Amino acid sequence: MTTTAVLEALTDPTRRRILDAVRGEERSVGQLVQIVGMNQPGVSRHLKVLRDAGLVEARRDANRRLYHLQAEPLRELDAWLEPYRAEWSNRLDALERHLERTATPVARHTPTTGSTS
8 A cells, every 4th residue: 555556546536436435334335336326347446446555445244345444544645745735835824924915905985875866
């Protein structure tokens, strides 16, 4: 499991929808087929990519598999992204300070009362 594998897995919108579906509760392939609106072989292919990236795990329940989210790869990705978020936050803060310093106040036009008809 690498950051690259996680990023590649997350590039597909269907895989992101599957992750959203298993985030709160375990789901069977049949449930995921209904949620995603794709045939079973297609969902299974997406689940394999997500499993290979370490983003989901399955447990057996009788004759079916229930998939659930594995959050650790996402935490690792979040930690990797943190310096970039901090950099953008600093830049946006600097832009805000610059705009506050250089902004020219705009006079508001207030309608006069008591106009004649």
